Amino acid sequence: MQRDKGFTLIELIAIILITSIGAIGLSRLSGNVNVGLATATNVQVMSQHAQACAERIIATRRDFGFSSVKLTTSMCNPAPSGYTRLVSMPATYSGSGACPSGATCRDITVTVCANTSATCVGVMKSAIVQLLVSY
Numbered sequence: 001m002q003r004d005k006g007f008t009l010i011e012l013i014a015i016i017l018i019t020s021i022g023a024i025g026l027s028r029l030s031g032n033v034n035v036g037l038a039t040a041t042n043v044q045v046m047s048q049h050a051q052a053c054a055e056r057i058i059a060t061r062r063d064f065g066f067s068s069v070k071l072t073t074s075m076c077n078p079a080p081s082g083y084t085r086l087v088s089m090p091a092t093y094s095g096s097g098a099c100p101s102g103a104t105c106r107d108i109t110v111t112v113c114a115n116t117s118a119t120c121v122g123v124m125k126s127a128i129v130q131l132l133v134s135y
Contacts, residue, residue: 039124042114042124043124043126045083046083046112046113046114046124046125046126047112047126047128049079049080049083049085049112049126050085050110050111050112050126050127050128051128052076053075053076053085053087053110053112053128054108054110054128054130056075056076057071057075057076057087057108057110057130057132058130058132060075061132066104066106066132066134067134071089071108072087072089073086073087073088073089074087075087076110079112082114082115083112083113083114083115084112084113084115084119084120085110085111085112086110086111086112086113086119086120087108087109087110087111088108088109088110088111089106089108090106090107093105093106093107094107095107099131099133100133100135102135103133103134103135104133104134105131105132105133105134106131106132107129107130107131107132108129108130108132109127109128109129109130110127110128110130111125111126111127112125112126112127113125113126
C-alpha cells in the first residue's frame with residue numbers, strides 16, 4: 001500500500017503552534033527595541049539642548065567677560081517644550097576640575113531632564129560640566 005505524500009493534520013497543527021510561539025517571542029523583542037530607540041532619541045535631544053545652552057554660556061563669556069552679570073542661571077530660558085533646563089553657576093569655584101595656577105576658574109553645570117518639574121531628581125537627564133578659566 002502506497003502512502004499519500006503530504007502532512008497530516010496533527011503535523012500541521014504542531015507547525016502552526018511552534019511558529020506562533022516564535023512569532024510571540026519576536027514581537028516582544030521588537031517592542032523592547034522600540035522602547036530602547038525612543039529612550040536613545042530622548043537622551044540625544046536632551047544632550048543637544050544642554051549643548052546649545054553650554055555654547056550660549058561660552059559665547060556670552062567671550063563677548064561680555066568672565067564675571068559678566070549676563071552669566072546667569074536663567075540665561076538659557078525658556079526651556080524647550082517638555083524639558084527642564086537647569087544651569088548651576090556657583091559664584092566661587094567649587095573644584096570640580098583642575099584650575100591652572102594663577103587663573104580664576106568657574107565651573108558651570110547645564111542639566112536637561114525630560115520633564116517639566118522644577119528639579120531633575122529621579123528622572124532621565126543629560127548634563128554638561130564646563131570649566132571657565134580667566135587668566
